Amino acid sequence: MTDPYSIVTQLLDDVFKDFSPQMMNKMILITIIAMVVLLLLYIGLFFLLLRIKKGVITRLEKKHGKSLTLQFIERTITFTLIVIFVVLPLGGEHIARSLLGSTAVVAAVVGFAAQEAVKNMFAGLQLSIYKPFDVGSRVEFEDGTTGIIESLNLRHVVVSLLDTTKAIIPNSSANSMRVISYSYGEVPRSATFKFPVSYDCDVDKAKEIIRKTICECPLTLNEDKYDESVPNSRCVYFLSLEDSALIMGATVRFPSHYKSEVVKDEINTSVFKALKANGIEIPYNKMDVTIQNKA
Numbered sequence: 056m057t058d059p060y061s062i063v064t065q066l067l068d069d070v071f072k073d074f075s076p077q078m079m080n081k082m083i084l085i086t087i088i089a090m091v092v093l094l095l096l097y098i099g100l101f102f103l104l105l106r107i108k109k110g111v112i113t114r115l116e117k118k119h120g121k122s123l124t125l126q127f128i129e130r131t132i133t134f135t136l137i138v139i140f141v142v143l144p145l146g147g148e149h150i151a152r153s154l155l156g157s158t159a160v161v162a163a164v165v166g167f168a169a170q171e172a173v174k175n176m177f178a179g180l181q182l183s184i185y186k187p188f189d190v191g192s193r194v195e196f197e198d199g200t201t202g203i204i205e206s207l208n209l210r211h212v213v214v215s216l217l218d219t220t221k222a223i224i225p226n227s228s229a230n231s232m233r234v235i236s237y238s239y240g241e242v243p244r245s246a247t248f249k250f251p252v253s254y255d256c257d258v259d260k261a262k263e264i265i266r267k268t269i270c271e272c273p274l275t276l277n278e279d280k281y282d283e284s285v286p287n288s289r290c291v292y293f294l295s296l297e298d299s300a301l302i303m304g305a306t307v308r309f310p311s312h313y314k315s316e317v318v319k320d321e322i323n324t325s326v327f328k329a330l331k332a333n334g335i336e337i338p339y340n341k342m343d344v345t346i347q348n349k350a
Contacts, residue, residue, distance in 0.1 A: 097140070100140075101136065101140040101141075104136055105133065105136060108129065108132050108133070108136075109129075112125055112128070112129045122183075122186075122189050122190055124183040124184070124186070126183070126190070126206055126207045126208065127179050127180065127182075127183035127207055127208075127209070128183070130208045130209050131209065134209060171225075171227070172209075172210065174226075174227045175209065175210045175211065175225050175226040175227050176209050176210075176226070178225075178226035178227040178229070178230035178231075179207060179208070179209055179210070179226040179230075181230055182207060182212070182226060182229065182230055183207065187234055187236060188204050188234065188236045189204065190204055190205070190206065190207075191203060191204065191312045192204045192236055192237075192311070193236070193237040193311065193312075193314070194214070194234050194235065194236045194237065195234065195235040195237075196214075196224070196229070196232050196233075196234050197232040197233040197234065198232065200214060200216070200222050200224065201216070201217065202214040202215050202216040202217060202222060203215045203314075205221070207226070209226075210225065210226065211223050211224055211225050211226055211229075212224045212225075212226060212229045217314075217316070237311060243276050243308045243309065243310060243311060244308070244309055244310075244311050244313075244315065245306055245307060245308045245309070246306075246307050246309070246315055246318060246319060246322075247304065247305070247306050247307075248304065248305045248306075248307060248319075248322060248323070248326075249294065249302050249303070249304050250265055250302070250303045250304075250305070250326055250330070250337075251297065251299075251300035251301070251302055251303075251337060251338055252300060252301050252303060252330065252335055252336065252337060252338070253300065253301070253335075253336035253337070253338045254299075254300070254301060255336065256301070256335045256336060257335075258293060258301065260333070260335070261301075261303060261330065261335050262291045262292075262293065262303060264326075264329050264330060264333050264335065265291045265303055265305060265326055265329070265330070266279065266281060266289075266290055266291045266305070267279060267329075268322075268325050268326050268329045269290065269291070269305055269307055269322060269325075269326070270290075272321055272322060272325055274309055274310075274313055274317065274318050274321050274322075275307050275308060275309050275318070275322070276308040276309055276310065277290055277307060277308055290305055290306065291303055291304070291305045292304050292305070299338050299340070300338045307322055
């Protein structure tokens with residue numbers, strides 16, 4: 056029985072016996088150039104697909120806004136392209152089989168090692184489909200984490216906290232925890248304000264100044280539809296008489312994507328300046344000190 060190696064060697068000798076060394080060098084050079092060109096084309100196709108993916112996602116975000124669904128789809132496509140163009144061509148499956156011995160062992164080891172990763176991927180898919188929150192939503196998780204949803208990938212949710220630091224929460228945890236969403240369904244949020252004014256001020260004038268200031272603020276949804284004959288049209292109320300001040304109260308409605316701290320800062324600053332500019336005194340605690348000289 057003829058050795059297969061000998062057969063292959065004989066065939067190669069028959070094919071290349073008429074080639075001179077110069078021709079062999081040219082063929083080797085052409086082969087190397089062809090391989091380099093194919094490799095560059097292969098790499099170029101990979102990056103072209105990534106660029107097309109990014110362009111499509113960017114266009115969809117401009118049309119429909121940023122969402123967890125788009126972010127999850129984008130990262131899934133990126134992961135798939137890397138597997139197809141990088142992992143599989145490098146012979147990931149063959150390498151695993153040679154190292155571990157069999158497909159069954161590979162499946163068992165990979166399944167055990169990737170258990171948490173797979174759980175996070177499926178949890179991320181559920182979050183992107185059912186959307187208990189979305190990009191820009193203000194939420195509070197069961198563990199006390201409070202902030203604004205910034206992004207979602209195949210592994211975790213990124214939450215921007217009030218102090219601008221980031222909380223990284225695994226998708227499986229975010230999907231299983233109870234969450235309070237202050238932005239669910241895009242329902243406007245509200246905040247209650249109290250403004251003290253002096254006993255000597257014109258109460259109606261103070262209420263009018265506060266009402267107009269709030270309604271003119273670009274961050275609020277309050278509209279100036281006050282009608283004296285319609286009590287429910289009021290948005291500023293005389294709530295109580297305190298020891299040194301009359302307390303005016305107001306409920307301010309604002310879009311869910313605004314931070315309440317930003318709205319409170321804007322309203323308090325604007326009302327303070329408006330009252331001061333119109334001569335409405337804002338009382339504060341004073342202390343009179345009398346010094347007696349006992350000689």
